[in-house]
Amino acid sequence: MIEGKNIICISQTTWHGEFTKSTVQLLSLLAEKNTIVFVEYPFTVKDVVMSLLGKQRAQVSRMLGFKKRIVEEKTDDGAIVKHLVMPPVLPVDFIKNESIFQKFFSINVFIYKNQLRKIIKKLKLNNPIIITAYNPMYGLPMIGKLNEYLNVYYCYDGMDTQRHKSRIYSIEQQFCKQVDGIITTSDYLNAEKHKLNAQSYVVKNGVDFKLFEPHAKKNVSSPSAQKKVGYIGTLDFRFDIDIMEYVIQELPQVLFEFTGYLLNQNIKERLSKYDNVAFFKSVKAHEVPELLSKYDLGIIPYKMDEVNKNIYPLKINEYLAVGVPVVMTAFANLTDFKAMVKSAENKILFKSYIEHELKHDNDLLIKERIEFAKLNSWESRVVEFGDFLEKIIENKYSF
Incomplete structure (x- = not known):
């Protein structure tokens, strides 16, 4: 386990939120023996305006400097993570002309770099390890600018054009070539x-087993009870509506529940018309285990496309940690x-697998799933993560 290091994470997410994030899980555990600075997703001036209008939830007072930009967050195990909110940057992703884009984006880079340098100096973070978590947009221009000891790219998904347009592909390629090492969450991503x-x-992604274990199922539900199939997670472009609608139509006796942040309205519009379907707003991470334990089966109905080949879903271990069978698309x-x-x-196999698992589940299988998930705890994953960081350090400084 790596220890005694100064680690700065250039993140593409927020620290808090309504779903579990692998970056947060790993850094929380690394914080037990290292100094961790988590740099919040860089919000824009537009986000400030939208938050003031009540349409978003950015930490405006910290972004504008009315409150401290860096505060201490306590992890579940009592470790401390220093949480940094950046000043607002300019919204530039919509700019199509590359020359104009670069001119305005250079302003954002200046703001970002200067703020990080101030924090490094203030906290005396000598020779920091920079971990860029799925944010090559800001990771690339920071290389060599922070007097870093090591620069590592933590990549947990394939790139898409939704946020940064098609330019993100070349930016990520350049970034991958220039960093000291890369840690990914799937074999497919690693091969690329x-x-x-x-x-x-x-x-690979893990599970907060200590959180889920108290809610693990002991036995299958009564044969006479209506079977309940659940999905917990973001409802977005990855979700295969066609397959899901077919299964819902074919299994009217089964109740299907979808809980999560709805980003693709078409999902709810097409599926909520069925009597055996219910939608619920996203829940806090600590509420997920109890909710999952009430299901008879968990599903992951993602589209079988090039983007989703990259995914190692967090929820797969979470379903197993409470003992429920899992059916997913390939x-x-x-x-x-x-x-x-x-x-x-x-879709035919998806439906038949759901029927089979609901019919043939038993107490022994529940126990086997829980034991399997236990091997994939975040505690074991962070040891692997730290070992690879040390290996990258060794390879960089062995000459």
């Missing part, structure tokens, strides 16, 4: 990144779960 950087490794080659999870190549 390894072509760009030989120091590329895999640390969106990614998740060989680790071959003996534990049903993976369907089409």
Whole structure:
């Protein structure tokens, strides 16, 4: 386990939120033996305005400097993470002309770099390890600018054009080639990144087993009770509405519940018309285990496309940690779960797997799933993560 290091995370997410984030889980555990600074997602001037109008929830007073930009966050285990909110940057992603884009984005880089340098100086973070978590947009221009000891790219998903347009592909490629090492969350991602950087490794997503264990199922529900199938997570463009609608129509006796942040309105519009479907708003991370334990089966109905091949979903271990069977579409080659999870190549198989698992589940299988998930705890993952950081350090400074 790596220790005694100054680690700064250039993040693409917020620290708090309505779903579990692998970056937050890993940094929370690394904070037990290292100094951690988590840099919040860089909000724009537009986000400030939208938040003042009540349409978003950015930390405006901290962004504008009316309150401290850096505060201490306590993890569940009592460790401290220093949480940094950046000043607002300019909204530039919509600019199509590359020359104009670069001129305005250089202003954002200046703001970002100067704020980080101030914090590094103030906190005396000598020779920091920079971990850029899925944010090559800001990670690339920071290389060599922070007197860093090591620069690592933590990549937990494939790039898409929704936020930064198509320019993000070339930016990420450049970034991959220039960093000291890459840590990904799936074999597929690692195979792609390894072509760009030989120091590329895999640390797959885990589960907060201590949080889920108290809510684990002991036995299957009564045969006479209506079976309940659940999905917890973001409802976005990855979700396969067609397959899900087919299954809902074919299994009217089964109740399907969807809980999460709704980003794709078409999902609710098409599925909520069925009597055996219910939608619920997203819940806090600590509320997820109890909710999952009430299901008879968990589903991951993602589209089988190029983007989703990159995914190692957090929820797969969370479902298993409470003992429920899992049926997913064959969106990614998740060989680790071959003996534990049903993976369907089409809608007919997806439906038949759900029927089979609901009918044949038993107490022994519940126990096996829980034991399997226990092996994938975040505590074990952070040891792997730290070991790879040390390996990248060794490879960089061995000459």
